[in-house]
Amino acid sequence: MDENDFRHTEVRVSEAENVTSDVLRLTLVASDGGDLPAWQAGAHVDLHLPSGLSRQYSLCGDSTDTSSYTICVLREPNGRGGSAEIHDTVKVGGELEIVGPRNHFALRSAPSYLFLAGGIGITPIKAMIDEAERRGAEWSLLYGGRTASSMVYGPELGERHPEKVQLIPQDVEGLIDVVVAVAELPDDTQVYCCGPEGLLDAAGSACAAVGIADRLHIERFAAGEAVAPPEDGEKPFEVELRQSGVTLTVGADQTLLHVVRGVRPDIDFSCQEGYCGSCESRVLEGQPDHRGTMMTPEEHDEDGTMLICVGRSCSPKLVLDL
Missing domain, CATH: 2.40.30.10 (Translation factors)
Structure with a gap:
């Protein structure tokens, strides 16, 4: 963080x-x-x-x-x-x-990029295109929208980079053919995708089918598929808020966010579905049960963070830097 x-x-x-x-x-x-x-x-x-x-x-x-x-x-x-x-x-x-x-959607260093954008998902992609240009990297963009007039930055990007940008208004050309787009990518190409859930799902399936799921990076504007609770039900656990000097019990029917905000009402939150990152908190001790879709559990563990709106604990106690 x-x-x-x-x-x-x-x-x-x-x-x-x-x-x-x-x-x-x-x-x-x-x-x-x-x-x-x-x-x-x-x-x-x-x-x-x-x-x-x-x-x-x-x-x-x-x-x-x-x-x-x-x-x-x-x-x-x-x-x-x-x-x-x-x-x-x-x-x-x-x-x-x-x-x-x-920034949970950072542009990794690479010789080339394929950008896939749908609707308002062009906004982070536009900044990535500018950065790829500064780096001298190869790139291409497939940008889909309901109509040509609804595609923010479409005309600007098309005029500036006519050989690299393909605009795909759905009412004229249908949806982006993600399967074709990722079928024969060079080995050094990273794929960045942002847009509606249908586009993200299509990109995930297409990249998995050709063995490049590890090169796909996505950002969600809505919750992905929720992690199912344990078959034997949720378990209570303790959470220590190190900065606040208190230890609390999170009941089986309570969210970690709700309990924490009882002591720290200043803690930011928004989606309460594990995708926006507003409630991301640093973990000092314990093993979180990650249930969000903003990052993978491995990425959260590497960063030492968790999303407290949906996350719980695999260990009897968590210690958060709050």
Whole structure:
């Protein structure tokens, strides 16, 4: 975990532009007029809204420019209210708070990349394309959307890189043929995919079929398939919050997040489904039972972290750095 993962920054909206009928692009600057925390392609920030909601948005501007951040917000009619609040209430000059940037979708060093993007999933991919260009790497992009007019950054990317970008509006050309896209990739190509669940599932199946699942990197905007609870039911366990100096019991019918927030109501959370990373916490002792889909259990163990919204404990006691 980076030092910026839990950094809170007050920001002001300097620009707000409707770039499609349902996507609002915001430019954020530090309220104190200084630079914002440095970030790398694939990073996102948690945006804290006046209502108390917290939502995650990928940074899609220039990562070499820390004078501002750019995010794009898709209005989701069937969402949980965060995107509608931003579209309806956030105006130029408005003050907000962000946490981060966090990055669980970092661009690994490689000679070449295949980028697969669907809908608003282009936002982290756009920053990755810029970074791949700076590195002098080979890359190609397949970008799908409902219609050509709904594809944020589609015209810009197509004009700048006509030989590397293929735009695939679903109403004209159907879905991205992921099977064909990954069938004969060079051995040194890394695959990065972001978009709706159907695209992520298709990419996972196609890459597994040709033996390159280890080269596929995905970022979710919704929960993946949940880990089933044990057949004999959940077990209670203890959690020590080292910084807070308390030890608590997490009952079989309680979530770790709920118990922790009883003592630490300042702990961030959002999705409560194990994919956004807002509640990621450092583990000092014990063996977590990882149940989220943001990273693999092995990646969490390597980082020494867990998602406390869905995670539990395999050991009788966990010690968290909270």
